[in-house]
Amino acid sequence: MLKQRIWQQPVVRTVAAISLGAIAGALCRYYFGLAMNSLVGIAVPYSTLVINITGCFAMGFLATLSLGQVVSLHPDVRLLLLTGFLGAYTTFSSYELDSAHLLEQKRFQADLFYWVGSVTLGLMSLHFGIAFAEWLLGKLDPAEATLHQRDRSN
Amino acid sequence: MEAHSFLPLWIALGAIPGALIRYYLTRICLEKFGGEFPFGTFIINLSGAFLVGFFATLFQSIKADLTLNGFVIIGFLGSYTTFSTYALDTSNLLKLASYKRAVLYGIGSPVMGFLGVELGIALAQRL
Numbered sequence: 175m176l177k178q179r180i181w182q183q184p185v186v187r188t189v190a191a192i193s194l195g196a197i198a199g200a201l202c203r204y205y206f207g208l209a210m211n212s213l214v215g216i217a218v219p220y221s222t223l224v225i226n227i228t229g230c231f232a233m234g235f236l237a238t239l240s241l242g243q244v245v246s247l248h249p250d251v252r253l254l255l256l257t258g259f260l261g262a263y264t265t266f267s268s269y270e271l272d273s274a275h276l277l278e279q280k281r282f283q284a285d286l287f288y289w290v291g292s293v294t295l296g297l298m299s300l301h302f303g304i305a306f307a308e309w310l311l312g313k314l315d316p317a318e319a320t321l322h323q324r325d326r327s328n
Numbered sequence: 329m330e331a332h333s334f335l336p337l338w339i340a341l342g343a344i345p346g347a348l349i350r351y352y353l354t355r356i357c358l359e360k361f362g363g364e365f366p367f368g369t370f371i372i373n374l375s376g377a378f379l380v381g382f383f384a385t386l387f388q389s390i391k392a393d394l395t396l397n398g399f400v401i402i403g404f405l406g407s408y409t410t411f412s413t414y415a416l417d418t419s420n421l422l423k424l425a426s427y428k429r430a431v432l433y434g435i436g437s438p439v440m441g442f443l444g445v446e447l448g449i450a451l452a453q454r455l
Contacts, residue, residue, distance in 0.1 A: 188351075189348060192347050192348055192351050193344045193347065193348065195347070196343040196344055196346065196347030196348075196407050197340040197343055197344065199343065199347075199407065200339050200340060200342070200343030200346075200402065200403055200406055200407045201336055201339060201340060201343075203402075203406060204335075204336065204339050204398075204402055226411040226412070229411060229412040230411065230412050230415045230416075232412070233412035233413070233415065233416050234415075234416065234419070237416055253351075257347065257350075257351050258347055260410075260412045260413075261347055261350060261351075261407070261410040261412065261413060262343050262346065262347050262406065262407035262410075263412070264410050264411035264412040264413075265405075265406040265407075265409050265410065265411060266373040266376055266377065266409035266410060266411050266414060266437070266441060267373075267376040267377055267379070267380035267401075267405040267406060267408070267409040267445075268380070268401075268405075268406055269411060269438075269441075270377040270380065270381075270438070270441040270442055270444070270445040271377075271380045271381060271384055271445055273442065273445075274381065274442065274445045274446060274449065289438065289442070292411070292438075293415075293434070293438055296411060296412075296414075296415045297415050297418060297419065297434075300412075300415045300416060300419055301419065304419070
């Protein structure tokens with residue numbers, strides 16, 4: 175009885191959704207990073223680069239998909255996936271720390287590639303995610319696709 | 329980085345407050361400054377960059393335990409700052425054709441984040 179009432183409170187649901195997503199996101203980042211590092215080495219911080227790029231793709235995809243009326247995400251699920259999981263999976267602090275380390279080692283070319291590349295590739299992959307979601311929405315319901323494209327400014 | 333049995337637990341414990349502070353700070357900024365410019369994520373990423381420079385340097389010089397590194401840097405700061413929302417915000421500003429804001433945010437974040445991390449490193453080295 176009491177348990178049910180607690181889980182009905184919006185604050186509790188919000189905090190729980192974000193926390194669960196964040197735990198999964200941060201651990202995915204950690205384990206994926208370990209796997210990448212043992213695979214390609216740590217010469218260039220590829221792991222954070224790949225994590226941020228894949229996270230951007232998923233963000234573009236899910237944010238666009240959940241805007242449509244064909245696929246509806248419950249607000250709590252949106253918080254779990256976007257704010258919790260993807261927010262914690264991708265990271266800005268490691269990106270800046272990694273590029274500061276490359277600069278410290280005077281590896282200017284690698285640093286420039288990593289620093290500028292993260293931003294441009296991240297934006298590109300976000301747009302691939304958006305385009306993929308729009309294509310999928312068009313497949314699911316052609317009327318929705320046109321409506322969605324008209325509403326893009328929102 | 330070697331495996332540590334309790335490290336994932338510390339990462340998870342750091343990730344929770346990181347994500348929650350990010351969420352509530354973003355909401356507060358949205359209420360205070362409106363949605364014209366993503367001040368929330370901007371402030372979060374810049375402060376996170378400063379803090380990661382500071383703590384990474386500090387932990388290295390005091391040879392801190394691996395769990396502390398996992399809790400603060402991988403868990404808390406990794407989860408507090410975000411790259412995916414930064415990219416989404418930039419894309420939204422471009423979509424709205426507010427190019428000045430898009431450039432300020434899209435280029436300002438990595439540039440000022442870089443300055444922030446260097447400031448954090450320099451401050452920790454002076455201690």
